[in-house]
Amino acid sequence: MIKPHQQIVERHRRQFLAVLLICCWGLPTEIHASKPVEPFTLKITANPKDPRQCLVVVTANQPEFWSSLKQADEEKLHEVLTFKLQKQSGQNIPAMLGRYRIKTNRLEFEPAFPLVRGTRYQAIFDPKPLELSAKTKAKLLQAEYYIPLPNLKPPRVLAIYPSGKRLPANHLKFYIQFSEPMQQGEIFDYFSLFNKTQNKQVPRPFRHTELWSPDGKQLTLWFHPGRQKAGVNLNVELGAILNEGDEYELKIDPKWASLSGHALGTPVSKPFSAVAIDERQPFVKDWKLSVPLKGTRKPLICELGEPLDYVLLKDQMKVQTEQGAIVKGQIQLGQHESVWRFIPDSPWQTGHYRLVAGTVLEDLAGNSIERPFAIDLSKRKSNTPNASESRFLEFAITD
Template identity: 30%
Template sequence: MNGYNTHFNKKMDNIMLAFFYVIMIFGCEKNQNKITVSVDYINTKAVSIGFESIKSVGGFNVFVEGNKDIPVLGDFTSKGDKHTFFSIIPFAANQNYELRYDQEFVTQFTIEKFNVEDAPELLAIYPSKDTVPENLLKMYFIFSRPMQEVESALNFITITNTTTDTEESIFLKLEPELWNREHTQLTLWLDPGRIKTDLIPNKEKGLPIVRVNTYEIKILESWKDYNGNNLGKEYTKTVYALPGDYHKPILADWEISSPKSNTAHPLYIYFNESLDAILAKEVIYILNSDKEVVAGTYKLTNKETVVEFYPKSNWEKGNYILEVESKLEDLAGNNLNHLFDVDLKEGHNQDDTFTITTLNFAVN
């Protein structure tokens, strides 16, 4: 009997050891799955997060709390079990984020809000003029500081047709939105499907804006920057829709006012129409007689109908070349090669070939 009890006790001891071993292993795995996120700040901007995990970094993504569809844009780096995620734009202050692995929730972290006295500003809206063609293609919004992308930008912009006293939805909702890398410049397209003739959206809804109508665009004060600060005020822009523009920009119609040599006076280029405010500063170059690019800065004036070029050094006497890339557009998206709205049924080919157009001028 004693031998039986001894055998039974040893068996029970083995079972208990196995049970405690399983509990210990489960506890270790649970601890390994528990992830703590650290947030890295640079000048009050939350730029990256760090965490440790034995899992492959390829399955991880970061999401704004409540949004499981679109992950935060950025890049992961790893060194062993230590992982770092660098967000392309700073994380939004006072906002909760979720770390997920293969879409499964892992942990949550919150971005600290720092006190910043001055409010962000809306520096400019392009086109800056208050009359636009009814086939206007896009608008630009320029801010003084990086803005949040927690919600759609369209949640902070309202459009009212004051002629008919109706709210309008003229902008195309894009995901992701078209921000520059610094997140200070937003590009909003008026729905191209409604602008291009004979497309279904155009047939069903017509143009986003209609000639002889006035539109009031409001940018709400509740829009926040990356640090959680509201815009200092509500901004309003009013535009009146003119008949559509169905003509390509023509360089032969431009005028150049040359400066005097041995001065750093600006070169003036008159377009004789308003052009795309962002492209106009990116696709125009000044070359000297040796075909070297002249260093300097560009400034758009007079409702984007004039560009002023300020050379870094004094002008030298001689011949110069003004080079313009063909992708330069007017307000309706017509570039130097083709119209934006082309009737392909009539055999018009939309030439997307990249070309350079030139004008010659002299500095005396």
Template identity: 25%
Template sequence: MKEITTINLRYLFMLFFIFSYNFIYSQEIQIDVKRSNKPLFKAFPAHGDDKQPSELLKVFMIQEGKESQTPLLGLYSKNEDTIFFQPQFEMGDGLSFNAHFYNKNDTVKTFYKTPSINLNITNEIFVKEVFPRSNKIPKNILTFYIEFSQPMLEDESAFRYVNLYNENKEIVPHVWLNKSRWISDKILMLMIHPGRVKRGIKYYDNLGDVFYVGKKYYLEITDKVKPLHKNSKVKSFTKGFEINYPTASCPKILKNKFSIPRRNSKEKLKIVFDKPMDLYSILGGISINIYNKDINIQGKFIPGSDDTEWYFIPEKPWTEKKYTLIFNKYVSDPSGNGLIKPFETTKIKKSYTKDIVKVINFRTN
């Protein structure tokens, strides 16, 4: 009887050990839905991995049963063995997403769907802003951004419904890269095909340049761009602008024009550059940490009076005395000139391979 009891105890102990091991080391994704359209994704455990949090946890939108190839833009942080991710923008209504946690040789996937709204409501959707916002744009511009007033269907063929006209109101053909990218459900990113801008790439050579200095052009966003809800309708919009000489200089950060917030306040941090900057590169290329700590400050960037000024609005008050501004290699002007690397360059420098190219510490007032 004692022998049987001993065997049973050993067996139970082994089962308990296996269960405990799997429980402790199993990978998991949790979703905090206090803000259902902007949830907080948590992935753990992530110990013993030297990869960046953005490489380990990614969230993708699902459209028509297919998962997007581009992950959502957002803010990452890590506390001990847990990675946190919160989308930069609200995720829309009634949309489906997959969260992927890549850790070691395994991948965990979790499905999430935002709450739906009443689709019987009819809305007129208008264009809130077109970036660059200036009416004078450099000849070698790479990207335009269109911000809509309401969530849109993140259609990768949306570029087909945006036209570029010259000053004679003739359509300029074959301008866009044949794939649209949405950096949120309200902001459409349109890239001019690099072959029409960058030297050394042969692409429709017989068409000539897209832009000519001193000439006027018109960007037309038609009502064919698809809204998220079928009963909504986009109001067409046209932005006129003039072409300036191309720019090849690297942007400079003007620290003397910064506006530093007061401690224990939620005041905006003002960041200023010497030239207009690219919208997406600011939203995804600048982060703020507590000084000497790997703790990210959550918040959002908004443009100032022009594209040289940008403001960071924190979600919570500035409680620390000192913070660190981190600029990665993607921060650039609309022509692709980064903080240390011009877009058109034949030089190869070791510094060009760095992910972080500039760090600025600042003290709250």
């Protein structure tokens, strides 16, 4: 058994040895290897007001890393930084268009168009084209960007014009209205024209030019005019798009999505039959007016005798007073765009008025008040009235 005084001696001996070791060897230390600083960082930042807009930023820890890009063209910048749809197996996806900027130690890219919800995007930074020194251990960087779908209903096709189901065999275009803006660019794979009578698809029926309303909710879908004009190359090579007497169906693929990312979800179609070709111009003098009573807001009704262009009927027809002032009001179309109605904002007053039509107003085959869509000079008679001289109908509101 160790006695108390021996314990005290032993404790002092250990303390002495510890002091001696510290003096000889120093305090023990833990050595940490410093983490190397990466020369570049890649980040994608969403616009706080609209996540469909973003900014891709590569930050360098030395501004001179961007010196080789000061006078670089678009192709060189694309080699260094690209932003595109996330690649799927076997796909070769081109980089998105946009604007590059160099700000001190930052290389920025801003996409030219809003992104699509529900779609994944990828930014890739490749330092190799910068030709940096071997001491700069830069590596390829990647970042993903995703905009979740909002909790919204899928888009809908509200209407397709002409609304009628009998169209001339030389019909030219459709107006398709949607409940919300649709995705644009390369849309024609979503459209097809089926000949129900012959049980086959009509080849190459559409003119591949996208014509959208400013709000992105109305598309003008053209049949190719070269197929609809007799004697033109495409008409000779491929034949007319529509044949008189045949039944057709215009189809829209349910996979087409709106800007919100939601697809239509259900097929959309417009059945119609092709009737005889229409080569006659609209003549204003043939229209029939039903004049309302003074002091009422009942509509002025114009029977056009045939369906005319839906958009132009709303844009190219107006009511004027005898002095030329525009009468404000609302336009309504009926009987498959063959009847035009005008409801004034204020009750009709006694006086003389004019219903004025612009000469570009046309029928479903493109024959306008000014000229027919296809002119055969050998058949044109010299005594054919000049339609441009008959652009208005006069009427009077009496007591």
